[in-house]
Amino acid sequence: MAATGAGLSGFLLALALGWEADRTVSLFVFLAAVLTxxxxxxxxxxxxxxxxxxxxxxxxxxxxxxxxWFLVHAEAHALRWPMVSPLSPGDMIAASLLVALVLEATRRTIGLALALLVLLFLAYALFGHRLEGAFAHRPLGVAEILDHLVFTTNGLVGPALAVAAFLVYVFVLFGAVLDRSGGGDFFFDLAAALVGRQAGGPAKVAVVSSALYGTISGSPTADVVTTGALTIPMMKRLGYRPAYAGAVEAAASTGGALLPPVMGSAVFLMSDFTNIPYAEIALSAALAGMLYFVAVFLAVHARAALDGLGAFDGATMRVGAVLRAGWWHLVPIAALVWLVLSADRPVYGAGLAVAIAAAILLVRTRAPVRSALLLLGAAIEAARRAAPVGIACAVAGLVVGSLTITDLAGKFSSLLFSFAPDLLPVVMLITAGVTLLLGMGMPTPAVYVLAAVLAAPAMISLGVPVLAAHLFVVYFASMSAITPPVAVAAFAAASIAGADPFRIATIASRLAVVGFVLPFCFVWRPALLLIGDPLAIVQAIAVTLAGVVALAAALEGWLARRLGALDRLLLGLAGAALVAPIAWADIAGAGLLAGWLLVARRR
Structure with missing residues (x-):
């Protein structure tokens, strides 16, 4: 396995830096490697x-x-007409075997539920013509289905697998190299220097360090395991309950996948699905991501004030000293940000960032053998981390292929319209519910692909901008990582905290409640995605920020002092009114919040 991981990392890094290879051949090699x-x-x-x-x-x-088989016959397959030229017996056997292997790998790495769901979609493709009514489709043979799923770009080796191989993997590799070179410790020390001396310092360190590391890793689970190994025990030592400590880390790590410059793998899929440049998505999502962390930070600060929790006694270094000791970790990140945001070259940027980080590691350690072993370990670790993502994207390709050949996506959108032909809020609630439901036990990329194909078109048809509709799906696909009862980030935190994962997921959902509210806000207020004139953007920021603060205070029961039941009710109503997309509600919410602040100050 080590040889497979190292070889795959080197191969995909070379492709990211400009080496040319046949796309389909590369995808089949990638698929075989992640299956291995x-x-x-x-x-x-x-x-x-x-x-x-x-x-x-x-x-x-x-x-x-x-x-x-596919590599040997690659030239012949490239020249044949998909869905027209007949498949040979060897093609049928190889394609069937590959589909079965992907399903078995899905069962092993992700779970039986997703494998059964995919089998349901495949069964619908094969037997759906026997149904009656709107969900019936034309008869499809096994050869036609396999041709569509394996030999076209609409299925197994389609956009989802291509994003995992040519884009997500290189970012995962960069995160692994940065981690092996001490990047995780650097982010932790920087967070400790920034906020460790404040009340509730360990929890705030968890929030800030998870945000910093999460922007590079893009994976809630990887973020929990990496930063949580330090922050969760630290919070428990200070006096935080184990479940709360795990919830803080899970909520903060989930937000890392929503914060530029890297964000999560679902955003790369979104860029490919919508043809919106990744740089534009990252810039638009920056404000919402920061609002998310503001809300989590305020919730943690309120809990520290209520429970009288003190500072982190290990925060002895100053920011300047931390930067002097590890400034070189910022060099590849700066190169990555510049190439992503200014040149819109995320793949090359990630590849160059890996090369820069590896070169600096070699120079600073001055121990070629040790550096080579660290880089080899990073390459193997990247393959281990990326394998579940690659398998998830492969199985998502099977689902997308089944949806396109049967037009089930269009039928599902029609079903949504039948429930609420003109009510966007109802369609949004259904979309959010479906996305969270799919996220119970499924990885974020697969959740996004399914929801983007099934539900996002209905929102777009009702006038929602493409960027906002797909980012809406991305948010709920990401938030499913902490949504009970199946919350992968909460389970990862539970293994470190030694607490009930369901309890961790419940608390994390409360801490991150803004993450469930923000998608509705930026659909109704596109200015939050930096769309529109500057005055509208400033107004949207001010109103939403006030609403976020009021909601966080109401949920945690603290705003400069302990709040009673009536105070929390009034602040909750004010926050809900401020985030609502109605002018009179904004005015009412602002008036209620201002009145409460005036009375509270007089007290």
């Missing part, structure tokens, strides 16, 4: 969750055997 890693690291058996076995090695051989 998935089969050799996870069994899907709770009694023996990890370990290599003869069946696992057999699946690996089958994956490379099926891939070899």
């Amino acid at each position: 890693i998935g089969f050799l690291t996870v069994t899907g058996n709770p009694a023996r969750p990890t370990g290599r076995s003869l069946p696992s090695w057999g699946l690996v051989l089958a994956a490379w055997g099926a891939t070899a």
